[in-house]
Amino acid sequence: MKLKIGVIFGGKSVEHEVSIISAIQAINNIDKDKYNIVPIYISKEKELYTGKNLLKIENYKDLQEIKKVSKAVTLCKINNEFCLLSLTGLRKVVDKIDVAFPIVHGAGVEDGSLAGYLDTIGVPYVGSRVLGSALGQDKVILKYVLKANDIPVTDFVWFYDSEYLVSKDTYLKQIKEMGYPVVVKPASLGSSVGITYVKDEDSIDKAIEEAFEYDRKILVEKAVDNLVEVNCSVLGNYHHQEVSILEEVISSSDILTYQDKYIGHRKMKGPSKGMVNTDRRIPANIDECLQKEIKDLSILTFKALNLSGVCRIDYLIDSKKNKVYVNEPNIIPGSLSFYLWEPIGKKYQELLDDLIKQAIDEYKISNKKVSHFQTNILENFEGTKGIKK
Template structure:
């Protein structure tokens, strides 16, 4: 008699050491609530702020934003290890005063980490070495997608339009602030200053003139010693396009969506993104001429290919008052709550949230690790 086929085991990994720890937890809660338990065996793995891996509770509600209180991984829970033996990778639980116990083989990891030490290729590299399949971009695409300065180099080399910018490190600013000021002035104010390897709009501020540059750099350098100083897209409309890979290797794109910011926010900052009372609105599809919408979708697919992305990406654009389209950035692990822009765009395009989660897992299961 044939034994019943084991359900694929999916490890949902979230939290992490970056400043986006809380948003990663929120994303994980949404995926845990949506994943098909009849099809997959699910193991929630939290990475605490100090880097400790733990077996988290399978409790999606605990991982949601409560008012203005943000969730976090419980670092006091039982520790976890990934071990590679006999051609398989197993999860091993470690608790004080108890012998280690094995949970079994991991078939695929769904890494829902945002920011450095997770979204930047570090976790992807570890999983490649362990021979574990995972959702989303590989090592190179993750690393380039995380570093906005190098992202611009790659996108520009592929012939894609990007905003002019310079990078200023904390060391460069300390050594020769005037030279840094001159570089920034050459771009023309106003300028946006942001951590080069950050996300969720943390550490971003706007320098309206030269007198504000130092404070803006200090804010960015609190999150990353490397800051990107970029021309402000004055009057530009913020447009996003979702990209989703197919099993045949091709990609599908969503209709472009426009972000309209509520409240007193001058730009799409952390509170406008994540706190519910801020009333940020998303128009899907965006009110755009048909030819502009098609251009945006084409550029999104080209950006996905230029970075050699896999699985999913959200590509952000500005449509300028004169009609020019400028690519702002590509996000290889976009916010993934049901209210986040990426799932909402796909929902409007006919792919519901649970189906989106399932499709990404199936994509990951169908590809191997290593060179591809």
């Protein structure tokens, strides 16, 4: 019997629509001889829907209408099976899944929230667990973990809004000592939202205030000069990793903006890739030595952050000094970064197949570990006097 793959996408995130594109691409490429697809769409209102109307990209032109022609459900475990239970009309099981395949982007879903939900009900799923997903979400914690593993990251200063309010001069002094230009970022956003490139101290305060509109925690990073941005995808888990070809992404200004990523400068041709409209060069135009360094760092980063599935690790390079810094991991990259695997001979269908197989293998392995005790210490419980002091 064919395995049922529940592709979960959408969610309340600034990358909602990008997730729909990534999910439909994946659905179109999954081997239908081996798998049956069950689409599970999370609306911007955080409701779950399923149904065949969710399989076509043209049905998403009106995000309210798509909900009306789909079935509102919840994903739960009933009699050891993972069921989509109808929330309207009769409470019946609309569909079942064997493996979940999250293709979500952004905070509130990709940050470990969805992984946590799937872990709680125990469904096998593709991709990183809670820890790996969450680590990439806070740019400050991420840098500390990478530094502890001797992985190069840019210098930075970080603080909360309340700290900045009372010790502004101290932080501005620290930033000055680190040296301008700097890049101001909200700690846990994505898609370049709230990020400003600051050339000198005249405009730092304004940039920090802007970042605080999005997050209570921000970081100010030393800007990388002569910037070249390169990305590398990694596929695997803690004991086996493969690396892809490298891509170079090209921005129109000091930093790669939301405009560069999603709105773009060129007309969209053919299937969308990764950051939907980014200008890119594949393979990246960098020397072999640097390519090797980035590929090695990608494996180290993947392992240090407890990642699994397919991810994309983004780099900032000072092209004059040939100095490489890890910028951030994307634990569920746009388009699952399939376009970085095809040039080295792994078709999209094969990539998806690898990911599903890996999810099943990891589920089997983790089920062999002791996760609970058969005994029930509450069996003879007689009120609080029984509690061990």
